[in-house]
Amino acid sequence: MAELLKIKREFEEFQKEYCCRNREAEENREKENQAATQIQSWFRGCKVRAYLSHLHKKAIIIQKIWRGFTARAHVRQMVKAAYFIMKMNFYEEMAVRIQRRWRGFFVRKHIHNFYARKKYMEGLVMKNELVRRELDQLEELQKRERDCLDMVKEHTAKVYQAQRLHHLLSTKQRGSPMRRMSLLNQQSRCPGVFNSPFRPAPHEMELLLRQVKYQAPTRLASRGKACLLGIPSSTSSSFPATLGSPLIKTSRTYSSRPILPPIGNKKQQGLSREAGEAWEQRLHCRELMLCLQTSYMHLEETQNQLRQLEPVRLRETGSTPYHLSHGSNSFPHPAHTGKSFR
Amino acid sequence: MSQRHVVQVFEQYQKARMQFVQTVADLANRPQNIELLQNAGVMSLLCPLMLDVVPSIQHTAALALGRLADNSEDLAEAVVKEDILPQLAHSLASQNRFYKKAAAFVLRAVAKHSPELSQAVVACRGVDALVLCLEEFDPGVKEAAAWALGNIARHNAALSQSVVDAGAVPLLVLSLLEPEMALKRIAASTLSDISKHTPELAQTVVDTGAIAHLAQMILSPDTKLKRQVFAALTQISKHSVSLAEMVIEAEIFPAAMSCLRDPDEYVKKNVVTLMREVVKHTPELAQVIVNCGGLEAVIDYLGNCHGNVRLPGIMMLGYVAAHSESLAMAVIVSKGVPQLALCLSEESEDHIKAATVWSVGQIGHHTPEHAKAVATANLLPKILELYMNASSSEDLQTKSKKALKSVLQKCTYLPSLEPLLYEAPSNILKHVVCQFSKVLPHDSRARRLFVTSGGLKKVQEIEAEPGSPLQEYINAINGCFPEEIVRYYSPGYSEALLERLDDYQPA
Numbered sequence: 001m002a003e004l005l006k007i008k009r010e011f012e013e014f015q016k017e018y019c020c021r022n023r024e025a026e027e028n029r030e031k032e033n034q035a036a037t038q039i040q041s042w043f044r045g046c047k048v049r050a051y052l053s054h055l056h057k058k059a060i061i062i063q064k065i066w067r068g069f070t071a072r073a074h075v076r077q078m079v080k081a082a083y084f085i086m087k088m089n090f091y092e093e094m095a096v097r098i099q100r101r102w103r104g105f106f107v108r109k110h111i112h113n114f115y116a117r118k119k120y121m122e123g124l125v126m127k128n129e130l131v132r133r134e135l136d137q138l139e140e141l142q143k144r145e146r147d148c149l150d151m152v153k154e155h156t157a158k159v160y161q162a163q164r165l166h167h168l169l170s171t172k173q174r175g176s177p178m179r180r181m182s183l184l185n186q187q188s189r190c191p192g193v194f195n196s197p198f199r200p201a202p203h204e205m206e207l208l209l210r211q212v213k214y215q216a217p218t219r220l221a222s223r224g225k226a227c228l229l230g231i232p233s234s235t236s237s238s239f240p241a242t243l244g245s246p247l248i249k250t251s252r253t254y255s256s257r258p259i260l261p262p263i264g265n266k267k268q269q270g271l272s273r274e275a276g277e278a279w280e281q282r283l284h285c286r287e288l289m290l291c292l293q294t295s296y297m298h299l300e301e302t303q304n305q306l307r308q309l310e311p312v313r314l315r316e317t318g319s320t321p322y323h324l325s326h327g328s329n330s331f332p333h334p335a336h337t338g339k340s341f342r
Numbered sequence: 343m344s345q346r347h348v349v350q351v352f353e354q355y356q357k358a359r360m361q362f363v364q365t366v367a368d369l370a371n372r373p374q375n376i377e378l379l380q381n382a383g384v385m386s387l388l389c390p391l392m393l394d395v396v397p398s399i400q401h402t403a404a405l406a407l408g409r410l411a412d413n414s415e416d417l418a419e420a421v422v423k424e425d426i427l428p429q430l431a432h433s434l435a436s437q438n439r440f441y442k443k444a445a446a447f448v449l450r451a452v453a454k455h456s457p458e459l460s461q462a463v464v465a466c467r468g469v470d471a472l473v474l475c476l477e478e479f480d481p482g483v484k485e486a487a488a489w490a491l492g493n494i495a496r497h498n499a500a501l502s503q504s505v506v507d508a509g510a511v512p513l514l515v516l517s518l519l520e521p522e523m524a525l526k527r528i529a530a531s532t533l534s535d536i537s538k539h540t541p542e543l544a545q546t547v548v549d550t551g552a553i554a555h556l557a558q559m560i561l562s563p564d565t566k567l568k569r570q571v572f573a574a575l576t577q578i579s580k581h582s583v584s585l586a587e588m589v590i591e592a593e594i595f596p597a598a599m600s601c602l603r604d605p606d607e608y609v610k611k612n613v614v615t616l617m618r619e620v621v622k623h624t625p626e627l628a629q630v631i632v633n634c635g636g637l638e639a640v641i642d643y644l645g646n647c648h649g650n651v652r653l654p655g656i657m658m659l660g661y662v663a664a665h666s667e668s669l670a671m672a673v674i675v676s677k678g679v680p681q682l683a684l685c686l687s688e689e690s691e692d693h694i695k696a697a698t699v700w701s702v703g704q705i706g707h708h709t710p711e712h713a714k715a716v717a718t719a720n721l722l723p724k725i726l727e728l729y730m731n732a733s734s735s736e737d738l739q740t741k742s743k744k745a746l747k748s749v750l751q752k753c754t755y756l757p758s759l760e761p762l763l764y765e766a767p768s769n770i771l772k773h774v775v776c777q778f779s780k781v782l783p784h785d786s787r788a789r790r791l792f793v794t795s796g797g798l799k800k801v802q803e804i805e806a807e808p809g810s811p812l813q814e815y816i817n818a819i820n821g822c823f824p825e826e827i828v829r830y831y832s833p834g835y836s837e838a839l840l841e842r843l844d845d846y847q848p849a
Contacts, residue, residue, distance in 0.1 A: 128637065
């Protein structure tokens with residue numbers, strides 16, 4: 001019995017225990033459920049996390065490899081490009097050097113030669129100097145010529161004066177003609193207009209008067225200096241004087257008239273002909289006579305001829321005037337000096 | 343008996359007429375008598391005397407008429423009105439040479455006053471009659487006819503054309519070959535009057551071979567002939583390049599320069615005018631003249647003469663320099679710039695100064711070398727002064743401004759630019775400052791000089807609108823210097839420093 005009681009008590013305790021435990025289990029079911037859920041969820045999470053991390057790592061590896069690959073390709077490309085650019089820069093620089101040299105050469109040779117220009121400027125300076133000196137010399141020469149001419153003019157004027165005032169030569173009246181020889185010796189001390197006894201030496205006019213031979217005054221203007229005789233010309237100019245005597249003005253001045261050659265032996269000039277041959281020719285063939293002025297009325301006759309030709313000539317303004325005025329050149333000019341209109 | 347009386351009456355009348363005409367001719371020589379003669383009605387009395395039976399009365403009457411018409415335009419018009427001209431032209435063909443000379447003298451005197459009177463001479467067929475006279479043998483007649491034709495052709499192109507159409511030009515060229523000096527002179531002067539109007543007329547003159555003959559006469563000793571010859575060559579060459587080239591081909595140039603030392607002023611002036619007209623056309627022609635030393639001769643000429651005659655020389659230098667920079671350098675090398683500076687300071691007339699300023703501008707505008715040559719001759723302040731001077735003419739001011747601008751744009755010679763900083767107005771100042779801003783960044787010595795000479799101070803004082811080119815240049819200049827120096831020289835800096843002193847608390 002005791003055992004039974006014990007078993008009963010145990011059974012009751014067991015039942016109580018069982019109830020208690022069921023009750024506890026029921027009470028703890030929620031909690032335990034939740035705990036189990038939590039554990040499971042956490043475990044699942046771990047699982048997933050491990051899986052994800054595994055995936056990550058694999059993905060990282062793949063991406064790492066891929067990026068390395070791409071970057072290396074990129075770098076290779078960049079290196080190629082950089083190399084190419086370096087080459088091109090080098091080429092370009094060399095090309096620039098070549099072009100620089102070439103352009104310098106070309107411009108210097110064909111377009112603009114600096115040294116030639118420099119030489120040209122220097123040459124120009126020298127040439128200028130030369131020209132200036134030459135012009136100075138020319139000017140000097142011309143001035144001297146002009147002074148010469150002026151002096152010659154003055155001199156001839158004075159000589160002409162002396163000729164006109166010849167009567168003022170100082171002489172002394174002496175009775176007997178036999179003493180005339182001694183007159184010349186004593187002339188220097190004869191009182192006269194230009195020979196005052198108070199002067200130490202005679203006036204230059206006096207000297208001129210003594211030297212000049214008396215000439216009757218001529219009507220025509222003396223064209224050349226050679227006409228005036230017996231004058232000591234200290235300034236012997238080689239140019240012919242283009243002056244007449246100062247009192248007769250000519251309306252035309254002639255340029256460089258040559259001095260006539262002296263009348264020496266009569267040499268045959270031109271074709272040698274008999275005396276009357278030219279005259280006969282003129283009588284027989286008038287048209288051939290182009291250059292002889294033989295008749296006094298030649299001028300008027302030719303004008304009449306021209307007037308007859310006039311209506312023909314007025315229609316054509318052409319070549320005939322040349323021919324006629326060419327012929328006029330060979331006519332000597334009339335000696336009569338016409339009245340000037342100026 | 344009665345016959346002798348009758349004859350005596352006629353002789354007395356003839357003597358009276360002759361005396362009247364000769365006295366009138368002598369009186370007409372003096373200009374103060376002209377008025378009195380005109381009032382006394384001399385014209386109506388002389389006209390019938392021109393138709394007189396006696397030839398010597400005819401030509402003395404013509405001579406008197408010519409002298410009267412020469413001295414007064416009214417009388418010339420009266421001559422035209424009285425219808426004497428057709429009759430003169432008609433009788434020109436028939437009479438003796440004294441009458442022809444007198445008639446040509448009348449035509450010349452009438453034609454000289456105005457184009458209308460010349461037109462009247464042309465209308466009465468005077469030109470044809472004069473051309474007939476040119477074919478005469480007597481050189482006096484030719485001279486009178488040529489002079490009359492010259493007076494007609496002088497006025498305008500249409501009258502010249504009528505002279506040329508009458509066939510005068512070949513005859514004139516032939517008269518150039520005559521030995522008489524006066525005839526040569528007049529022929530040359532007429533050719534120059536004809537060719538001065540248009541290129542076609544000049545071409546007509548050249549086609550008859552005038553240039554060769556004119557070129558031969560360059561070295562003749564007669565002064566007036568040389569004047570006319572050079573004037574004729576000038577008028578021919580001024581029209582076109584081909585004409586100028588033909589004149590140069592006649593090889594006058596080294597020889598013509600000897601005439602630049604002639605004692606006569608007008609010969610020299612005409613030679614220089616010829617050189618100017620030739621040089622104007624192309625650089626090659628200018629090169630020809632420069633190569634035979636023409637520049638030196640012209641510069642000497644400028645040195646020796648004064649006044650208005652300098653103008654062609656100055657313009658010649660300008661034209662030479664305008665063509666290319668090597669020619670401008672040639673002008674500089676021949677010492678043209680100091681001479682031009684002298685001209686600028688000596689001359690007082692505005693048009694000469696304007697020409698000088700223009701020439702200087704042409705010389706200086708090519709490269710910095712040229713601008714430096716101009717600047718070292720101290721010309722820039724002078725030109726600036728001319729520009730600023732209110733009494734200069736407008737033409738002078740415009741030319742000074744242009745020249746100044748063109749030279750300044752190439753000038754890198756700083757010492758000469760500095761005076762301009764102080765005086766120039768803003769439109770010129772802009773260029774000056776621009777040049778400084780170009781040069782200063784590269785040259786340290788110039789910067790130092792700029793600071794010590796007070797240029798930087800002046801630049802700071804310039805007021806400019808922000809954004810304008812002037813302000814940009816000023817900024818560029820300020821950028822060349824350290825900031826402290828710029829601040830030191832900026833206006834009002836001392837006041838700013840003093841203000842800072844007021845606020846300063848010693849520690």
